[in-house]
Amino acid sequence: MRDSYEVVIIGGGIIGSAIGFNLLKMGVKDICVIEKSYVSSGSTGRCAGGIRQQWSSPMNVRLAMRSVELFKNFEKDVGMDIEYKQGGYLLLAYTPEEEEDFVKNVEMQRSQGLDVEILSKSQIKSKFGFMNLEGVRIGSWCQSDGHANPQIANIAYSMAIKRMGGDFITHTKVESIDIANKKIVGVQTDRGYIRTNTVVNAAGFESSKIGKMVNVDIPVYGERHQILVTEPVNHFLDPLVINFNHNYYIRQTKHGSLLMGQGDANPMPGEDLGNSIEFLEEMSQKMVRDFPLLRNVHIVRQWSGAYDMSPDAQPIIDESKDLSKFIYATGFSGHGFMLAPAVGESVAEMIVHGKTITMDISNLRMDRFKNHIEIEKNVV
Amino acid sequence: MMYDAVIIGGGPAGMSAATILGDKVKTLIIDENDRLGGQLVKQTHKFFGDHEHYASMRGFEIADKLLKEIQKKPVLISLSSTVIGIYPQNTVAYVKDGQIQKVQYKKLLLATGAMERQLPFVNSDLPGVYGAGAIQTLMNQYGIFPGKRFLIVGSGNIGLILAYQLAQSGVEVKMILEALDKVGGYEVHANKVKRLGIPILTGHTIVRAIGDEKVEGAVIARVDKNNIVKGTEREVVVDTICVAVGLTPLIELAEQSGAKVSYIPELGGYVPLRDERMRTTNKDVFVAGDLSSIEEATTAMMEGKIAAMQMVEDLTGENLEDKIYDDLNSLAIFRSGPKSAKIRTGLEKMGINVPKIDLPKPQRFERYDDSKLHAVIECTEEIPCNSCEYACKFDAIKVGININSVPSFDPAKCTGCALCVTSCPGLAIFMKRSEDKAATLGIPYEFLPLPKMDDKMWGLDREGNYVCDVKVKRVVKNPNKTNIVYVELPSEFADMVRHVKYPSKESPYVCRCEEVTLDEIEKVIDLGVTDFEELKRLTRVTMGPCNGKNCKMVVLGILSKKTGIPISSLSHGTSRPPTKPIEFRAFLKEGEE
Ligand SMILES: Cc1cc2nc3c(=O)[nH]c(=O)nc-3n(C[C@H](O)[C@H](O)[C@H](O)COP(=O)(O)OP(=O)(O)OC[C@H]3O[C@@H](n4cnc5c(N)ncnc54)[C@H](O)[C@@H]3O)c2cc1C
Numbered sequence A: 001m002r003d004s005y006e007v008v009i010i011g012g013g014i015i016g017s018a019i020g021f022n023l024l025k026m027g028v029k030d031i032c033v034i035e036k037s038y039v040s041s042g043s044t045g046r047c048a049g050g051i052r053q054q055w056s057s058p059m060n061v062r063l064a065m066r067s068v069e070l071f072k073n074f075e076k077d078v079g080m081d082i083e084y085k086q087g088g089y090l091l092l093a094y095t096p097e098e099e100e101d102f103v104k105n106v107e108m109q110r111s112q113g114l115d116v117e118i119l120s121k122s123q124i125k126s127k128f129g130f131m132n133l134e135g136v137r138i139g140s141w142c143q144s145d146g147h148a149n150p151q152i153a154n155i156a157y158s159m160a161i162k163r164m165g166g167d168f169i170t171h172t173k174v175e176s177i178d179i180a181n182k183k184i185v186g187v188q189t190d191r192g193y194i195r196t197n198t199v200v201n202a203a204g205f206e207s208s209k210i211g212k213m214v215n216v217d218i219p220v221y222g223e224r225h226q227i228l229v230t231e232p233v234n235h236f237l238d239p240l241v242i243n244f245n246h247n248y249y250i251r252q253t254k255h256g257s258l259l260m261g262q263g264d265a266n267p268m269p270g271e272d273l274g275n276s277i278e279f280l281e282e283m284s285q286k287m288v289r290d291f292p293l294l295r296n297v298h299i300v301r302q303w304s305g306a307y308d309m310s311p312d313a314q315p316i317i318d319e320s321k322d323l324s325k326f327i328y329a330t331g332f333s334g335h336g337f338m339l340a341p342a343v344g345e346s347v348a349e350m351i352v353h354g355k356t357i358t359m360d361i362s363n364l365r366m367d368r369f370k371n372h373i374e375i376e377k378n379v380v
Numbered sequence B: 001m002m003y004d005a006v007i008i009g010g011g012p013a014g015m016s017a018a019t020i021l022g023d024k025v026k027t028l029i030i031d032e033n034d035r036l037g038g039q040l041v042k043q044t045h046k047f048f049g050d051h052e053h054y055a056s057m058r059g060f061e062i063a064d065k066l067l068k069e070i071q072k073k074p075v076l077i078s079l080s081s082t083v084i085g086i087y088p089q090n091t092v093a094y095v096k097d098g099q100i101q102k103v104q105y106k107k108l109l110l111a112t113g114a115m116e117r118q119l120p121f122v123n124s125d126l127p128g129v130y131g132a133g134a135i136q137t138l139m140n141q142y143g144i145f146p147g148k149r150f151l152i153v154g155s156g157n158i159g160l161i162l163a164y165q166l167a168q169s170g171v172e173v174k175m176i177l178e179a180l181d182k183v184g185g186y187e188v189h190a191n192k193v194k195r196l197g198i199p200i201l202t203g204h205t206i207v208r209a210i211g212d213e214k215v216e217g218a219v220i221a222r223v224d225k226n227n228i229v230k231g232t233e234r235e236v237v238v239d240t241i242c243v244a245v246g247l248t249p250l251i252e253l254a255e256q257s258g259a260k261v262s263y264i265p266e267l268g269g270y271v272p273l274r275d276e277r278m279r280t281t282n283k284d285v286f287v288a289g290d291l292s293s294i295e296e297a298t299t300a301m302m303e304g305k306i307a308a309m310q311m312v313e314d315l316t317g318e319n320l321e322d323k324i325y326d327d328l329n330s331l332a333i334f335r336s337g338p339k340s341a342k343i344r345t346g347l348e349k350m351g352i353n354v355p356k357i358d359l360p361k362p363q364r365f366e367r368y369d370d371s372k373l374h375a376v377i378e379c380t381e382e383i384p385c386n387s388c389e390y391a392c393k394f395d396a397i398k399v400g401i402n403i404n405s406v407p408s409f410d411p412a413k414c415t416g417c418a419l420c421v422t423s424c425p426g427l428a429i430f431m432k433r434s435e436d437k438a439a440t441l442g443i444p445y446e447f448l449p450l451p452k453m454d455d456k457m458w459g460l461d462r463e464g465n466y467v468c469d470v471k472v473k474r475v476v477k478n479p480n481k482t483n484i485v486y487v488e489l490p491s492e493f494a495d496m497v498r499h500v501k502y503p504s505k506e507s508p509y510v511c512r513c514e515e516v517t518l519d520e521i522e523k524v525i526d527l528g529v530t531d532f533e534e535l536k537r538l539t540r541v542t543m544g545p546c547n548g549k550n551c552k553m554v555v556l557g558i559l560s561k562k563t564g565i566p567i568s569s570l571s572h573g574t575s576r577p578p579t580k581p582i583e584f585r586a587f588l589k590e591g592e593e
């Protein structure tokens, strides 16, 4: 750790790491990422690794599509195999309202150039005969969606950053941010002071705390989500399946284990990341019903992590109006991993060029909350 | 020719009977092999059981000892003689040198033992699929190995012992499959193979053998109540499949002799009905050993003696009641433990009552004084064995009247002589002295070559995973071939290391669940990953079904050694539920089952 950097990124999760990597790629060498614990200790370390493009607003679809472009080249660009697989995403509709939404979304997504289609129940049956499709009306299917290993991706970015000449400082906590004349002058950590003019707040569900240090209100809070993993079984499931109606998602990792989770009925706000036995009970009931072959499969581990929730369940990516060069990329609301490569690129562009170049992400600015809030529905 | 007593079958049951009958009446013993001993001659491991019945001797040594006793007596022995039938007028017909011979008996003892059960699976007729007995015969009697990589199906004592012997001979045993949800054989036998790194997969079976002309692999899968669990099938590469799924009595001759048989699965299938003194429904025909119930050499010998004494009483009128009573009593005690529950049930079905005796809990003693060398006894299952008690000359080990009791150990009386270590047939006793930093560990060792002073070896844990490097300090050779290797190691690992092995070219497994080797871990650390959590995410070490129970300490040890950070300052991750893998169905509400 040196005593001064051009850019200091707070938070060594997937977002902070992607931003750091892209800055270095764009030639900004004098940067550091500061992480209070180990790499992937935050939400990224708890994440299921789903990568989807089927969103309900055109800008989000485009951003996700850009991310997929970058994921395709991840191994070459960042230098590590992250088990990326375009096995598709299957979304299931059970009610007439869901069906209507799916049809509308698919039409919009196709207009953005996404390879998405509606599948009839019998088409789903013939593709995924092992599922119990009782009550299913239609499905929305996108083959280029997929999944990867978020923890390895996070570590891959961190190693690339060090390799490219940046600093990645773990077990170091930012305690305050120093301001003089409405400008950032430095960052105080528990292991020393760093001079800098540019700070990126990528502290995940704790980014509101970083905001408080400089009196910037960041409406992001943690919400506990639980997840479990099974023993490895023979490969049978290519896509990640999302079932909003039964409230779960499931995917199979390269290793063969199955990852699955749900949104708890009364999600716990805050940072308590404990586990509940009810989660296992609820998951077992519905997962065995919809995937009968899971019946005798062993659950090996359960854990929980915080979704980094924003008021409309969409990310907040912006530079503060009140404090220049205080940039935040947060509030990913349970889908920050899949967006990380594209967000890393856009935020780096904001720092280098003062605005985004590749993508238009103006819909993710903070000022949207002044108007009415349109909540992203497609979230588990 | 007429004999008072004819014995068919020269295993431990028949031989023990001959030692008694031989003095008293005109006796003939017939066996199809070219030497006496039955199953014993194939057994190179130390036997369990009662010290008075040769416990802690190796199987073939017991056969030699019995033979010497028989040879002192005027017993006629007809070897290489296969009995082909029992005919009217008490006639036994056998083939010897291609010729039929006939003899008559007044009393007949059948001790023909048992044959191996078959297991139906696809391609079970491929060359490369063997029964356990065939492999033992090839290996222990002829020194021939039918393959290089073995899959063993069945975790009864036979499967476990075979796995151990194969490993001793230097061939690879990939794994042992067991369809039930727990190991069939004795825990100590299971532990012996596990610490060699041979996994025992309970709840698993073989689905089919793979290969065109010979075995090239096998498909295995999880089983649930005899059903194969779909989606759990996987292939393993092996060139030999060994089926060790139990024995079933050879009853043909018994039936021909007029003895009634009955199906009693607890005793091994169809067995001759008989009374407590081994007399069948034909008053002149007796049975003993595996033919009467699949059990052990010890019980076979006791049964052989009881039958023989009753035959003597019948033939000569001599009163042997006291001796018979004594032997019946030892047999009942032998069978009183939990591992004999099945036999007791089976015998009850036959009208023979064997009491279950509640065994006393082993006496607990104060914490060990770790600064002096003392024994560590890891024998927690109630099995009929007391060789340690006999070995200890200082009264530190007590099994007591009931041979099924778990040994009590009083460390204050232990002098560190290690006689118990070499006598234990389960290799379940170790020596230990632990000081601040370094510890000394004595490990029973039955492999060749014998380690040499100052050699560096790998210390392996109870699952055969690498724990740390150890240094050989002393090697105590023993005539019974259970040698003791004393090694020095860091004291925090003294309770983890249970086997030592010379470093091999391939890097050792640290985490067997996820098959992560020492090399892989060190490489990732060399890349600059010095956090346990990151190391885990990159290598999957500790992320398997055991959740790191077995290897977490070892990984921390490696990390500490390479980074210089003491273990106490490293973060060790989170202990997440469930602590044991659990099936989804366990959470289903009733009615959905
Ligand atoms: C159970 C679960 C499943 C999920 N599944 C998916 C999925 O399938 N697909 C998907 O795209 N997303 C998923 N997500 C969401 C995804 O994990 C997050 O959106 C994403 O990881 C956010 O990344 P981040 O870098 O912003 O946050 P984090 O990974 O939380 O990183 C923030 C980092 O900042 C550090 N930090 C905080 N305060 C300080 C400080 N003062 N000083 C220094 N460092 C600090 C923290 O230690 C932390 O490491 C899931 C999340 C959970 C919990």
Ligand SMILES: Cc1cc2nc3c(=O)[nH]c(=O)nc-3n(C[C@H](O)[C@H](O)[C@H](O)COP(=O)(O)OP(=O)(O)OC[C@H]3O[C@@H](n4cnc5c(N)ncnc54)[C@H](O)[C@@H]3O)c2cc1C
Pocket (backbone or CB within 6 Å): B008, B009, B010, B011, B012, B013, B014, B030, B031, B032, B033, B037, B038, B039, B040, B043, B046, B047, B048, B049, B081, B082, B083, B084, B111, B112, B113, B114, B136, B157, B158, B159, B161, B162, B250, B253, B288, B289, B290, B291, B294, B295, B296, B297, B298, B299, B300
């Ligand atoms: C791998 C293995 C490990 C074991 N380990 C132990 C142990 O540690 N401790 C222990 O107590 N027990 C152990 N046993 C069990 C023990 O070996 C048997 O219970 C015991 O040998 C049974 O003795 P038996 O005399 O009834 O039969 P066997 O020993 O089977 O002898 C029967 C004999 O009869 C002969 N025979 C059969 N039919 C005919 C015929 N028609 N004509 C002529 N001869 C015939 C057979 O060839 C054989 O020689 C082990 C067994 C095996 C296979």
